[in-house]
Structure formats: structure tokens, C-alpha cells
């Protein structure tokens with residue numbers, strides 16, 4: 001397990017990271033979600049042992065790595081936000097170069113390059129210099145470089161920034177597959193809540209250098225939801241039906257639009273025993289209903305008063 005304990009980083013007057021605690025266990029996908037400037041990259045740079053914290057500690061199997069970062073570097077791969085590749089070299093040559101930096105023996109490196117190329121789906125592009133790659137292909141190769149030494153943990157700093165939707169989906173699927181097939185634990189930073197929601201088992205929400213919420217998706221959303229929103233689709237509705245619905249007293253914020261009616265109810269209220277008898281009484285056909293859960297975006301807005309992306 002990697003643990004981050006009371007981690008703080010100040011740049012002159014700016015406290016970029018302020019007393020952050022988090023952990024990742026083998027095999028987990030953990031999300032670090034926050035808007036631009038929240039302190040995600042600075043946290044990641046400290047966990048990657050690239051910069052020293054002002055205060056706090058980073059532990060691998062309960063031992064500090066600040067003085068001896070090699071133990072962590074051996075088990076950790078880092079996919080930086082900025083592409084770090086040699087444009088004139090091909091994918092194969094880039095992988096050979098970065099593999100030699102990791103001092104991977106030649107025969108082992110050959111095997112690893114084959115596996116990694118398969119994992120990132122670039123087997124067909126070996127002979128082209130990277131400068132002719134699309135943005136998405138460069139991002140995939142960037143991930144491949146971080147995988148060469150078969151890390152048990154992988155940090156990905158906003159790996160889908162600035163690429164087309166198809167490449168983005170490819171990367172998200174690659175992350176899922178890596179986790180499932182190679183059991184790689186992943187710290188995934190993003191300001192796209194839908195990515196974090198899709199990928200991650202646990203989530204840390206970060207703002208202004210601090211962790212402001214943590215837990216599973218369900219736990220984080222429970223911060224918000226004392227109510228749920230229900231949308232009913234009806235064949236038609238009538239005024240008396242809506243009036244009687246209102247009289248029930250447990251529904252609030254009722255909105256009527258042509259064949260749709262939406263309302264809020266308390267989270268644990270079973271709304272069907274209220275709605276179905278009324279439909280029957282008024283001869284109304286309920287075609288479908290939809291329960292709308294809050295999103296992580298809603299939670300962020302609730303906690304900070306601001307949107308995640310602005």
C-alpha cells in the first residue's frame with residue numbers, strides 16, 4: 001500500500017497542497033478529482049518522488065520513501081500530464097530508450113515492449129516517427145513508457161486532456177483492462193467527473209489544496225442526496241390527477257410538462273405505492289419512470305458553491 005500522510009507543499013506564498021491524506025491499495029483504481037489548480041499535479045509530483053514535500057510523508061508498505069525513493073520508483077509508473085516522448089524516434093525506439101533508462105535487461109525489454117505495445121494498441125505503428133502520430137496515439141505511447149518496468153502502481157495525471165472522444169474511450173478501456181488483467185493499481189487524476197465515476201472504486205475530491213470529500217461514489221453522493229428526483233412518463237395526464245398527486249404532501253417540486261411529470265421525494269420514500277393507485281383511479285397509463293441520482297458534479301457544486309469546470 002502507498003500512503004500519503006499530512007502532505008503539504010508551499011511555493012512561496014501559494015500553499016498548493018495543504019495537509020493531504022490518502023492511500024491506495026494493490027489492485028484498486030482511485031480517482032483524484034478536482035478543478036484546474038486544485039493541487040492534483042503537485043500531489044502527484046510528490047507521490048512520484050519528483051518534488052520534495054514541505055511537510056508530511058509518503059509511505060510504501062509503512063516505510064517512508066522520502067530519503068530512499070528507489071523502492072517506490074521500482075513499483076510505480078507515472079504517466080505525466082505533458083507528453084514526454086522523442087518526436088524524431090519511432091514508438092519502438094522510444095520504448096527501447098526509456099527501457100534502457102530503467103536498466104531492463106535486453107531480452108526482458110524485448111518481451112516487455114511486445115506486451116506493452118499490445119496493451120496500448122500500437123503494434124501497427126512501430127516504424128513511424130512519433131511526430132506523425134495523432135494526439136491520442138502519443139498519449140497511448142506515453143502510457144506505454146510508464147508500463148515498461150511492470151509497475152504494481154500507476155499514476156495517471158489527466159491522461160485524456162486534449163484528445164478526440166474515440167481516443168479518450170480507448171484510453172479509458174485500456175485503464176480498465178490494465179487493472180483487471182494485470183491487477184495494476186491506478187491513481188487517476190482528472191477534472192472530468194464522468195471519467196472518475198466510470199473508472200474508480202474510491203474517489204478523493206480535491207479543491208484549493210485540500211481533500212474536501214472521500215469515499216466510494218455512493219458514499220460521496222450520499223453527502224448530497226437527502227432527496228431523489230423521479231420523472232414519470234405518462235400516456236397523458238389530467239388536472240385532477242396532478243392535483244391529487246400534490247395533495248399527498250410527500251412530493252415536492254412537482255413539474256408538469258406535456259407527457260412528463262417530475263417531482264422530488266425523500267431518499268427512502270417508496271413513491272410507486274403513492275403514484276400507482278392514483279393512476280388507476282384517474283385512468284392514467286404510466287409508460288415508464290426514471291430515478292435520477294445526483295452526480296459527482298452536483299456534489300462538488302454543493303461542497304464548494306462552484307462548478308467543477310468553469
Ligand SMILES: Nc1ncnc2c1ncn2[C@@H]1O[C@H](COP(=O)(O)OP(=O)(O)OP(=O)(O)O)[C@@H](O)[C@H]1O
Pocket residue numbers: 011014015016034035036037038039040041042043191
Ligand atoms: N512550481 C510552482 N510554482 C508556483 N506555484 C505553483 C507551482 N506549481 C503549482 N503551483 C500552484 O499550485 C496550485 C496547484 O497547482 P496544480 O498544478 O497542482 O493543480 P492541478 O489540480 O494539477 O491543476 P491542473 O488540472 O490545471 O493541472 C496552483 O495555484 C498553481 O498555480
